[in-house]
Amino acid sequence: MKAAILRTIPGELTIEDVDIDRPGPREVLIRTKAAGVCHSDHHYLTGAYDTPLPTVMGHESAGVVEAVGELVSYVSPGDHVITSLSVFCGHCSYCLSGRMALCPHTDTIRPPEVTPRLSQDGEVIHQYADVSSFAEQLLVHEHAVVKISPEMPFPQAALIGCAVTTGLGAVFRTAQVRPGETVAVIGCGGVGLNAIQGARIAGAGRIIAIDVVKTKLDLAKNFGATDSIDASADDPVAELLELTSGGVDHAFDAIGLATTPAQAFAMLRAGGTATVIGMVPLGVMVEIPGVDFLAEKRIQGSCMGSNQFRTDAQRFIDFYFDGRLELDSLITDQIGLDKVNEAMEALTTGRVARNVIVFS
Ligand SMILES: [Zn+2]
Ligand SMILES: [Zn+2]
Missing domain, CATH: 3.40.50.720 (NAD(P)-binding Rossmann-like Domain)
Structure with missing residues (x-):
């Protein structure tokens, strides 16, 4: 599958073929439909924040479930989902007190000794923010997704993954x-x-x-x-x-x-x-x-807005459908993955609200 990889900081993203693994027991494979280009991505591109390289950027996305691991019961193939970088483990003191956005979520990632979720010719491609949205497919822990109503349009849904929730x-x-x-x-x-x-x-x-x-x-x-x-x-x-x-x-x-x-x-x-x-x-x-x-x-x-995203996301979608939440005019442009560098550059001009990458 095609994905936008960052190899150097500072640097530009390159569109390359990346291998994505099959879902582990508690993982979900998603066909990406939309991915927002958020200013936080730009912080990593310039080195203002750190991330291991090479990596596939992007953290605000929505798509359709393609396959699930054998222990996943929350979603099934065909379900529409929003991803969240606030992956919650469900059993630490933060999760148990409702502050899941602070969960260290160390056990929802794959340990270094097992096959990585993303790779290229056997080399590890790091998953950025446990999501890596600028890609045709996503492989995430089941606690990184929220199931949504299928009538919600994907570009607007993607924004709930970061901008709206935050x-x-x-x-x-x-x-x-x-x-x-x-x-x-x-x-x-x-x-x-x-x-x-x-x-x-x-x-x-x-x-x-x-x-x-x-x-x-x-x-x-x-x-x-x-x-x-x-x-x-x-x-x-x-x-x-x-x-x-x-x-x-x-x-x-x-x-x-x-x-x-x-x-x-x-x-x-x-x-x-x-x-x-x-x-x-x-x-x-x-x-x-x-x-x-x-x-x-x-x-x-x-x-991330101190979120409890599995509770919050559907409430925000209800706000969207009853007219209280404006999402349509938040989207400046819908673009292809090949325009990702232009969209990153546009963040620095301060003239766009949100560019959203859409996948056919
Ligand atoms: Zn963001
Ligand atoms: Zn936790």
Whole structure:
């Protein structure tokens, strides 16, 4: 099967033939139908984060089950599924307390002594994020999939694998935004727009979108932003404090630069909470003024929206069908696997919400 391989960092992806193994007892083989191109992929491409090479990139996908291992009863061939990189083991302290996104999931991967899931002429091809979505087929642990209704279109379903779960989950599960609370979201890409519509669905009051790209701020209004701040023209913190007469209850950083978590923290009113969703590059320190803790301001991380994806995914699909969750306009373009490098490059321009690779 064809897959997009990363061999050097920094580097470009090359489309190559890759061998995929048969499912082990608790594994699922999937025919990929759609795979979103997420900004996190780009972090690995540039070396901001580490991953063993060579690897098949991509972590946000949906497809059809082709075969299952002998111990799998949750799905059968023909079922439609979304994959998740939050693979859960089901028996560690995190899984048992409902915090599956934090599961170390060391026993849902294949140990190094057995045949790898992906290989090429006998050489290991590493599976990125336990998923490796930029490929015609996927072989994952059964705890990396959620079964979905077959009427859900695949490109929109793929987005639930990362962008939607991360954005909505940060609002619903990590921050637990309550009706009427005020929200600021820094960064209006795939994840930020989902934090914005998560805030709208949660019944937030004022929802303030912040970005440096005007077209994204316009898009943010369609997702539920009540106000916007163009951070290319103004100091976003000063502007927000003036707009809200002193700050918001919740600020979300959907970018993850060295400066944006501190900006989110500075946007809070007393008692507010900043939630950092974006991946701050390895080794980068975040500085915040300690005196603000006296005002009971808090800052926290959010891993994949603190998801319980087997519960969350179908709820999000229900939101999509009843019109509360906007997914169609999140998809900038549907492209072929051969356009994956252009899609990666497009992430750096900040002009797209989501490009989705579709497989025939
Ligand atoms: Zn992602
Ligand atoms: Zn676990």
